[in-house]
Amino acid sequence: MPLSANNPDRKSWLHVDKNSDFPIQNIPFGVFLTRDDIITIGTRIGDTAIDLGALHQLGYFEGIPLTEDIFLQDTLNDFIADGRKTWRLVRNRIAEIFDSENTTLKNNKKNKEVVLFRLDEIEMQLPVHIGDYTDFYSSKEHATNVGTMFRDPDNALLPNWLHIPVGYHGRSSSIIPSGIPVHRPQGQTLPGDAKEPVFGPSKLVDFELEMAFITTDANDLGESIPIEEAEEYIFGLVLFNDWSARDIQKWEYVPLGPFLAKNFASSISPWIVTLDALEPYRVEGPKPIKPQLDYLQYKGKKSFDINLEVCIQPKGAKETVVSKSNFKYMYWNMAQQLTHHTVNGCPVNSGDMMGSGTISGPTPDSYGSMLELSWRGEKPLKMKDGTERKFINDHDTVIMRGFCEKDGTRIGFGEVSTKLLPVYKK
Secondary structure (H helix, E strand, C coil), X not given: CCCHHHCCCXXXXXCCCCCCCCCCCCCCEEEEECCCCCEEEEEEECCEEEEHHHHHHCCCCCCCCCCCCCCCCCCCHHHHHCCHXXXXXXXXXXXXXXXXXXXXXXXXXXXXXXHEEEHHHCEECCCCCCCCEEEECCCHHHXXXXXXXXXXXXXXXXXXXXXXXXXXXXXXXXXXXXXXXXXXXXXXXXXXXXXCCEEEECCCEECEEEXXXXXXXXCCCCCCCCCCCHHHHEEEEEEXXXXXXXXHHHHHCCCCCCCCCCCCCEEECCCEEECCCCHHXXXXXXXXXXXXXXXXXXXXXXXXXXXXXXXXXXXXXXXXXXXXXXXXXXXXXXXXXXXXXXXXXXXXXXXXXXXXXXXXXXXXXXXXXXXXXXXXXXXXXXXXXXXXXXXXXXXXXXXEEEEEEECCEEEEEEEEEEEEECCCCC
């Protein structure tokens, strides 16, 4: 099925700023609360939110096999479960409806009043019910940096790292949309040269620059997904800030890995950008350092050229860019991650979320966490207001942005913005 929605020459009759993340070639999917307090599934072109539930009720998706309530739900799970054929049909139709040459809706004032919303008239929600969440550890630069800090610099990567996409199962209940603040976590830490742990607030709260992909129903228990089919089950991507408490993590992670240091909060951008929209931005990934087993070997371009940045905004001050990275640096790609996740027969469901792991590039300004950027606090970062940061302070806001750009067309993710508040008190 052709991806007509990706036509770079297409223009919309809706206003789109030159540097907008959401031109008509994007057509992401999300869930929002309208000015009438109705939750609906929608999309966005420029700074206009579009109620897909209303569009469907008005007959604009005629000819596409959709249930009557497919867009009248509070999550995208059922729509995602319909599969890639449906996603493409809907996305292509939306592109047709809002094409500058199509006046059907453009000239229907009554319909536009119920379909179109300004961004200040809506409140974005979590786009999917996340049944399960897995976080990977797939950036060679990040794994090498962390291994260098905490182990032997000459053996920074553990023996398994170049053979498998290392991952762990996280906590889906604490995944939140952009704009929801996070409280500083408490837990056990082992300070300095102490021999016994203490309980209290984490002093080393950190962000992790990640992206996450959302899956559809993929396989039955016992069935694995071959790598050549893996992308058929990936709906799209979001920006992902996997908050971390490094002092809690250091004390607890042996022998079973991350627990309280990671499960207190993870923040995502609210618009899911489809894999189809990212098709023009495919690039080659890093070459394997060691031969990979047959089930992880792939053909073609499986990485994506997505520019990423992280900013820290102290309370009452301007934001400071602290990192510029790119999704293409990932050593293990999404197809490999999903294939490995299911090679043992683990079933994957609609709305499951897979975090990429911290995305760090080859240079110090492209590292994806404060742990690396400040090198364990040894090299504090200076903010525009003159203050310094080793890790994240209370009332700081961490903002992540991402976009692709090629031949004059820009496809972006908007942002995920989260403020860190002090320890929660009743």
